[in-house]
Amino acid sequence: MPHVDIKSFPREFTDEQKTALAEEITQVIVRHFDSKESSVSVALNHVAPDEWKTQVWDTEINPHMNVLIKKPGYSM
Incomplete structure (x- = not known):
C-alpha cells in the first residue's frame, strides 16, 4: 500500500496536470513495488516558502x- 506525499512550494496546477502527475507517479510506484494501481495513493501538499524550514526541513x-x-x- 504505497503512499506518496509530495510537499512543495505553492504552484498552481490544473486538474489535468494533477491527474497526469498522479498517474505518472503511480506507474513508477507500481513498477518498482510490483503493486497494483489500486494500492497507490498520492497527495500534493503546498507549503509556503517561509514555512518550509519548520514544516518540512526540521521535521x-x-x-x-x-x-x-x-x-x-x-x-538550511
Whole structure:
C-alpha cells in the first residue's frame, strides 16, 4: 500500500496536470513495488516558502537524512 506525499512550494496546477502527475507517479510506484494501481495513493501538499524550514526541513528531511534515498542538494 504505497503512499506518496509530495510537499512543495505553492504552484498552481490544473486538474489535468494533477491527474497526469498522479498517474505518472503511480506507474513508477507500481513498477518498482510490483503493486497494483489500486494500492497507490498520492497527495500534493503546498507549503509556503517561509514555512518550509519548520514544516518540512526540521521535521521530515534533516532528522531523517540517514534514511533518505535521495538527499536534497541544499541545506538550511
